[in-house]
Amino acid sequence: MIINHPLLGPRDAAEFVVLGDACLIDRPDGMNAASEEMHDYAYVRDNPAGEHRELWYHEQGDRSWLVVTRSTLTHDVIKVELARDVARARGRSR
Amino acid sequence: MRYSALRILKEGLTGNRGWEPVWREPEPRPEYDIVIIGGGGHGLSTAYYLAKEFGERNVAVLEKGWLGSGNVGRNTTIIRSNYLLEGNQPFYEFSLKLWEGLEQDFNYNAMVSQRGILNLCHSDPQRDAFVRRANAMRLSGADAMVLGPDEIRKMCPYLDHENARFPITGALWQPRGGTVRHDAVAWGYARGADKRGVDIIQNCEVTGFDIKNGRCLGVETAKGPIKARKVAMCAAGSSSRVAAFASMRLPIESHVLQAFVSEGLKPVLPGVITFGAGHFYVSQSDKGGLVFGGDIDGYNSYAQRGNLPVVEDVCEGGMAIMPMIGRARLLRMWGGVMDMSMDGSPFIDKTHVEGLYLNAGWCYGGFKATPASGYCYAHLLATDQPHETARFFRLDRFRQGAMIDEKGVGAQPNLH
Numbered sequence: 001m002i003i004n005h006p007l008l009g010p011r012d013a014a015e016f017v018v019l020g021d022a023c024l025i026d027r028p029d030g031m032n033a034a035s036e037e038m039h040d041y042a043y044v045r046d047n048p049a050g051e052h053r054e055l056w057y058h059e060q061g062d063r064s065w066l067v068v069t070r071s072t073l074t075h076d077v078i079k080v081e082l083a084r085d086v087a088r089a090r091g092r093s094r
Numbered sequence: 095m096r097y098s099a100l101r102i103l104k105e106g107l108t109g110n111r112g113w114e115p116v117w118r119e120p121e122p123r124p125e126y127d128i129v130i131i132g133g134g135g136h137g138l139s140t141a142y143y144l145a146k147e148f149g150e151r152n153v154a155v156l157e158k159g160w161l162g163s164g165n166v167g168r169n170t171t172i173i174r175s176n177y178l179l180e181g182n183q184p185f186y187e188f189s190l191k192l193w194e195g196l197e198q199d200f201n202y203n204a205m206v207s208q209r210g211i212l213n214l215c216h217s218d219p220q221r222d223a224f225v226r227r228a229n230a231m232r233l234s235g236a237d238a239m240v241l242g243p244d245e246i247r248k249m250c251p252y253l254d255h256e257n258a259r260f261p262i263t264g265a266l267w268q269p270r271g272g273t274v275r276h277d278a279v280a281w282g283y284a285r286g287a288d289k290r291g292v293d294i295i296q297n298c299e300v301t302g303f304d305i306k307n308g309r310c311l312g313v314e315t316a317k318g319p320i321k322a323r324k325v326a327m328c329a330a331g332s333s334s335r336v337a338a339f340a341s342m343r344l345p346i347e348s349h350v351l352q353a354f355v356s357e358g359l360k361p362v363l364p365g366v367i368t369f370g371a372g373h374f375y376v377s378q379s380d381k382g383g384l385v386f387g388g389d390i391d392g393y394n395s396y397a398q399r400g401n402l403p404v405v406e407d408v409c410e411g412g413m414a415i416m417p418m419i420g421r422a423r424l425l426r427m428w429g430g431v432m433d434m435s436m437d438g439s440p441f442i443d444k445t446h447v448e449g450l451y452l453n454a455g456w457c458y459g460g461f462k463a464t465p466a467s468g469y470c471y472a473h474l475l476a477t478d479q480p481h482e483t484a485r486f487f488r489l490d491r492f493r494q495g496a497m498i499d500e501k502g503v504g505a506q507p508n509l510h
Contacts, residue, residue: 001393001401012403013393013401013403014403017392018392018393018508019506020347020394020506020507020508021347021394035493039492039493040343042436042492042505043345043436043492043505044343044344044345045334045343045344045345045346045347046334046343047334047335047343047344047346047347047348047394048334049332049335049348049396052394054393054394070393070394072348072394072395072396072397073396073397074397075395075397075401
């Protein structure tokens with residue numbers, strides 16, 4: 001798979017490590033969240049067959065976090081964004 | 095029809111005209127006591143033990159494709175019971191005991207071969223961990239030995255014993271581990287279940303559940319609705335997709351694991367060997383091919399194929415521990431889709447819907463677990479009580495803080 005890095009252009013997927021579903025961006029506030037909410041955040045996943053948004057870390061490159069939208073059925077990479085931009089758009093960043 | 099040497103002789107002398115199909119191909123009836131979703135190893139063994147041990151004969155197994163098209167025909171065929179934790183080891187030892195009597199039990203040649211499994215270690219701390227694991231194994235009634243470098247050199251002279259970075263300092267040796275012909279496991283269980291009245295229905299994809307007032311009344315399928323007193327999910331790899339029909343979200347990600355086989359060689363490997371510093375395991379099939387594998391690809395996938403970086407990584411692992419493997423040519427490679435769970439351990443449990451049961455999350459360990467998984471799931475379905483050896487495989491264990499994290503890496507499925 002080739003990941004079309006927004007800053008560096010096309011990079012081999014082997015340069016990255018995968019963390020998992022991009023819903024991990026939306027971490028509940030650990031001081032306030034109900035335990036059920038933290039449980040679902042930490043342990044439960046949609047795990048869809050088809051389009052999946054996921055967090056990839058460019059460990060062997062510029063160490064940026066990316067949100068990669070990918071098909072889990074065909075391995076086609078559909079869209080690549082900087083996780084920073086995604087998080088800001090969701091009001092997650094100061 | 096019972097298979098025996100006498101039968102082969104008799105058929106050989108009479109032109110092989112007496113053989114019958116190994117199972118029927120029935121159309122689904124409108125109603126069953128128990129419907130099992132998934133005709134893989136675990137679904138078929140569940141049906142077999144339901145009929146044989148628990149007297150449940152009004153059972154159907156629904157399979158989306160053909161029998162053995164999933165992971166039961168895609169694994170590296172290894173059986174073992176060399177786990178550490180209390181939640182796992184008694185279960186896998188139960189499974190190994192069932193493997194030992196399996197062929198006599200279901201009267202089918204599954205080529206169970208207890209040729210031993212050798213887990214190599216490459217440092218003193220790793221050896222200490224193996225000593226601890228060996229003790230845990232023996233406490234569960236399994237066999238285990240810790241070997242020193244000299245014994246390993248005698249057993250496997252072709253390994254890279256003196257590697258500067260990863261010298262072989264010892265090994266965990268389980269003589270009762272080994273390999274099994276995986277397709278024959280599916281066929282043997284299917285034949286045994288069919289003979290006892292279980293309907294095995296292929297090309298019958300489940301498309302939904304009939305759930306009313308928190309109770310599961312049956313399934314929707316490609317061949318129409320089927321009513322059932324109990325519905326048993328057993329769709330490894332696709333567990334999340336099936337559970338989604340009941341609006342359930344599981345602590346599972348689906349990942350692809352690749353396996354490889356070399357061209358056929360004369361016998362070179364006595365048993366199963368695993369590399370302790372990388373991730374690489376290898377055995378030799380009876381046809382002579384070296385069957386080996388390593389890490390999962392690492393990203394969510396429902397495609398039954400992987401990518402090239404992992405091929406390179408696995409082959410590097412092989413070259414590191416067993417340089418002679420570089421002389422063999424790779425013949426085939428394939429991928430299977432697995433439920434990677436949040437702690438690397440499986441689930442055999444009821445769900446929040448009455449009459450709906452779940453068997454999922456087998457990660458790497460599914461094939462060796464086939465007999466015990468089926469037996470314990472059948473126990474749960476028939477009695478509504480978990481089998482003693484599977485009582486830790488609960489779906490709510492993350493809520494209770496009762497994870498069974500053999501590797502100790504936390505809620506990160508692609509690291510288990």
